[in-house]
Amino acid sequence: MKTYDLSILIPTYNRKKCILHAVQSVLQQRSSGLTHEIIIIDDGSTDKTYELFAKNRYPHLRYFYYKQNKGVNAARNRGVEKALGKYILLLDSDDRLTKDCFEVIAQYTDRNHKKMVPLMLFGTQEIKSGKLLSHIQEEKVYSYREWLEAKKVYGEFLMVIRTDLLRKNPFPEEFFCFEQYHWGRLIQKNRVFASKKILRLYSYEQENRVSKKLLEPSNAEKRFRDYQKYLATFGKDYLRLSLKEKYADLLFKQGFYGILSGKKESKALLKKSLAQRFSVFVFLVFLASFLGKNAFLRIYALFLKTSFFEKMTTTPV
Structure with missing residues (x-):
């Protein structure tokens, strides 16, 4: 051959x-x-x-x-x-x-x-x-x-x-x-x-094309599960290696996609992220999560006009 x-x-x-x-x-x-x-x-x-x-x-x-x-x-x-x-x-x-x-x-x-x-x-x-x-x-x-x-x-x-x-x-x-x-x-x-x-x-x-797909609730749920499995596999390594800021960022992203897909544990993930590293931005997202999904999506639309969404979709994890 x-x-x-x-x-x-x-x-x-x-x-x-x-x-x-x-x-x-x-x-x-x-x-x-x-x-x-x-x-x-x-x-x-x-x-x-x-x-x-x-x-x-x-x-x-x-x-x-x-x-x-x-x-x-x-x-x-x-x-x-x-x-x-x-x-x-x-x-x-x-x-x-x-x-x-x-x-x-x-x-x-x-x-x-x-x-x-x-x-x-x-x-x-x-x-x-x-x-x-x-x-x-x-x-x-x-x-x-x-x-x-x-x-x-x-x-x-x-x-x-x-x-x-x-x-x-x-x-x-x-x-x-x-x-x-x-x-x-x-x-x-x-x-x-x-x-x-x-x-x-x-x-x-x-x-x-990928960015637009991530906006869809069914795909946001898939993304939520992706982060869930990623953290289950690598989360302990981030903590063991003292990479708490990166760990907090991953928790935030899982919580973020959880809100888009209606996951009840999303707020707890955002709180856990804030406990690892306080961020005004994450805190505002946490507050917005109490407004309901439709209100959150309107706020999310504002994020699309900033560099935030580009960072969410192009950084390694």
Whole structure:
């Protein structure tokens, strides 16, 4: 069976209009010596995405269609199963790679393999504005504590992970838009290298779609459960490592989404957050939670006009 250095995994759902930009960004890579394949996992698209790949016009590209939409994490797991590469590069269907992406990755794969570092993070920039979306203080191997602290390394990244590690640790399919849980589990037991080099061009339209989804009560409830499970898994580590401010922030976010989805325990979560670290803003949100859901949503609409919502949806957790 043929093997590759790198498998570029692109999950997609109804992104026929833009997915070719992602594919072309792979095909237009400068010579790097890396052998690669492209794997597209179509998670039940209804926009005839398959028409783009029906005639096998792209070299080293394999397209798989699954009728039932199961979400991005399920699509990623299916792609990992199909991958023939030593490493997997995760690329969203509306994002692109910089032309020197493979050149840069080739410089680091051997170096980090020798150091037993199976996860690599690279910088991300927004396509239209040029805004830097990844925050990496310095190029180095980061500790689990530094990852949880989210001060030296946080934001949006291009992720390159050794395939065998992802096979042993599949993406949690029950989560909604919460990659940090999976990365946290991997970094608990493995080393992670981060580079400031910009290799991923990010579509802000994607962020807008996610942000709008989070406003929906059913999705706010999913987000509430995501934080609940995240805190159940990592909460003790935040306290053990004296990261009380970050722990308070997580409690607040769980309480916030709990209010949006009508959870009774939301007020208790906000109180617990205030007990860890007092914040005027969190206190005002706590008071607003007594006004009822409709009034709270009106206040929430005001938050959307500030940088608050951007912070809520783009920070690591």
